[in-house]
Amino acid sequence: MPLKNDSFPVSRRDFIKSSSLALAGFTIVPRHVLGGKGFTAPSDKLNIAAIGAGGKGMVNITNSFNNGTDNIVALCDVDDRQAKAAREKWPQAKHYKDYRKLLQKREARGIDAVIVSTPDHMHAPIAMAAMQLGKHVYVEKPLAHDIYEVRMLTQAAKRYKVVTQMGNQGSSGDDTRLIETWVQQGLLGDVHTVHTWTNRPVWPQGIPTPTQKMPVPAEVDWDLWLGTAPYRDYHEAYMPFRWRGWWDFGTGALGDMGCHIMDVPFRALKLKYPESVECSVGSVYSDFFKEAHFLDSCPPSSAIYLHFPARDNMPAVDFSWTDGGILPKRPEELSPEEPFGDTDGGMLLVGTKGKLVAGMWGRNPMLLPSSRMKETTIPTAAMPLVPGGPDGHQQQWVQACKKGFGAYTSSPFEIAGPLTETVIMGNLAVRSYQYQEPTADGKGFINPGRKKLLWNGEDMKITNFEAANQFVKRNYRQGWHL
Known part of the structure; x- marks a missing residue:
């Protein structure tokens, strides 16, 4: 069910909203009837964008993707060499070099959550832009480059009511x-x-x-x-x-x-x-x-x-x-x-x-x-x-995003x-x-x-x-x- 702008699959938030309206006058049909045994409803999949696709970013994306239980819908990296492996693994994901284009309101409509795995000096502006759009964020450690940036991100997470996790998997x-x-x-x-x-x-x-x-x-x-x-x-x-x-x-x-x-x-x-x-x-x-x-x-x-x-x-x-x-x-x-x-x-x-x-x-x-x-x-x-311990750190965040603001993560x-x-x-x-x-x-x-x-x-x-x-x-x- 693509969006009208064909950017990404429909987001969980939009799916739930549209489904609620559509079913308002109808009897709810059990999930197994709609999709069969083992079916994962679109509302159970998180649409994830990754900014920084190489190195540690590849680890974060892979663990969040969890063998297909969720969607990698967008990949962004300023270096095509670093992004090559991720783009080959998730060819259906839309590709960007500039995160600011990815996080334009129209482009970002189908995104639920954003992973930030860039060099330290870009953590804060990217994470802040994502949270301002109501996107949950996973940000590699350290949270930001300087103390002021960290304080602003900490306050913003509470203000925008998003699920957060820093990448200190220990x-x-x-x-x-x-x-x-x-x-x-x-x-x-x-x-x-x-x-x-x-x-x-x-x-x-x-x-x-x-x-x-x-x-x-x-x-x-x-x-x-x-x-x-x-x-x-x-x-x-x-x-x-x-x-x-x-x-x-x-x-x-x-x-x-x-x-x-x-x-x-x-x-x-x-x-x-x-x-x-x-x-x-x-x-x-x-x-x-x-x-x-x-x-x-x-x-x-x-x-x-x-x-x-x-x-x-x-x-x-x-x-x-x-x-x-x-x-x-x-x-x-x-x-x-x-x-x-x-x-x-x-x-x-x-x-x-x-x-x-x-x-x-x-x-x-x-x-x-x-x-x-x-x-x-x-x-x-x-x-x-935490299931999987440090290796389950990213997936813990994914599951918390599905529950919404207030759900537990190890390093909010x-x-x-x-x-x-x-x-x-x-x-x-x-x-x-x-x-x-x-x-x-x-x-x-x-x-x-x-x-x-x-x-x-x-x-x-x-x-x-x-x-x-x-x-x-x-x-x-x-x-x-x-």
């Missing part, structure tokens, strides 16, 4: 729910210290900006790829994937992995906004004793220290993050042979009655010393498990928003640490942002270093808006 994992239960049932006592870490970046960071101008590949719309970011010439150093290490496009190792690893203790400890943040970053030297300042690129490694206030009946928490493969000191209760986290990263929670160590997404959580795992009555997860924006703000707060500290001002004599530079930054979370403002607030909200290139 939030649907069994181990995430276990750790949350163990912490909140007091197995560790009062948790006062958290360490988190990752081996990322596994892409170039702390490098100079390319000066060579390269020809734009014929398959790429470079201006659309830049989107909200300031104009620069094309170079292969930026795409695909390596954009993560450039501040104009990505959010570095912290933005890539923080929403996976920090999520577990963040929700277990019911955290929201930190009170302060400080950091240090790995140095790069361009010559003997000459430190290089590549301010366009994220640093090769960093250490972030956040402080959260007491809340409810929980004490204040000191929360650290390290990337570049730098780990905290191994706890004494962990034997020399026992693993400390896993290859991708890990977490250590320290409480008044014990410690807990786990890998990324809270994988393989273990009380310390490990003998406690046999000596202690370990409670099972208090929250219902009301939870994913404050988490992402905290993650990106670390990047604000890093960029303040890198920030330079000329000395009074004009012969050098100083770094006045190398201090503890005090944060007013409700007002989104650093209160003791005004220059840092430029990193709360970035300026979009002319012609782009949120």
Whole structure:
């Protein structure tokens, strides 16, 4: 049953509306009579558009499609090379390069939900445009590029009453729910210290900006790829994937992995906004004793220290993050042979009655010393498990979209928003640490942002270093808006 403009199959919302009108004067006919055994009514299928069709986008599309239980009706990517596999797999889907055309009211009538799997700097404007049309949204992590964008998306999800999910699939994992239960049932006592870490970046960071101008590949719309970011010439150093290490496009190792690893203790400890943040970053030297300042690129490694206030009946928490493969000191209760986290990263929670160590997404959580795992009555997860765990994250969102606003998802924006703000707060500290001002004599530079930054979370403002607030909200290139 195509729409009059033949753009997409009829949406669930339009189908239900038209069916209700048509059947108003008739007896309702059972579904099996209409379609036979195993028939899936159009009203039970979600019409999904995917913006960003390659890489992680392909995973998100495939898991949402779920072998045909739902419809992929539109695919959008600025790079035909990245979109090739998806277009071949779903040839019936309408193809776009510019998401703004896909999300025009007439074009978008048959769409129920939108998946956003673009580089970080385009998450917010795309997700906002979709929500303004009443479309449910699934947005890859981190939710957005800067704190202001995240706050606006969080508020918009509630205002437009849409189902949301951020792509930190570990939030649907069994181990995430276990750790949350163990912490909140007091197995560790009062948790006062958290360490988190990752081996990322596994892409170039702390490098100079390319000066060579390269020809734009014929398959790429470079201006659309830049989107909200300031104009620069094309170079292969930026795409695909390596954009993560450039501040104009990505959010570095912290933005890539923080929403996976920090999520577990963040929700277990019911955290929201930190009170302060400080950091240090790995140095790069361009010559003997000459430190290089590549301010366009994220640093090769960093250490972030956040402080959260007491809340409810929980004490204040000191929360650290390290990337570049730098780990905290191994706890004494962990034997020399026992693993400390896993290859991708890990977490250590320290409480008044014990410690807990786990890998990324809270994988393989273990009380310390490990003998406690046999000596202690370990409670099972208090929250219902998600079918498929992390692999079921996208499908959980799809099923929630069919139920409508208010249906449960593991990482709705009301939870994913404050988490992402905290993650990106670390990047604000890093960029303040890198920030330079000329000395009074004009012969050098100083770094006045190398201090503890005090944060007013409700007002989104650093209160003791005004220059840092430029990193709360970035300026979009002319012609782009949120």
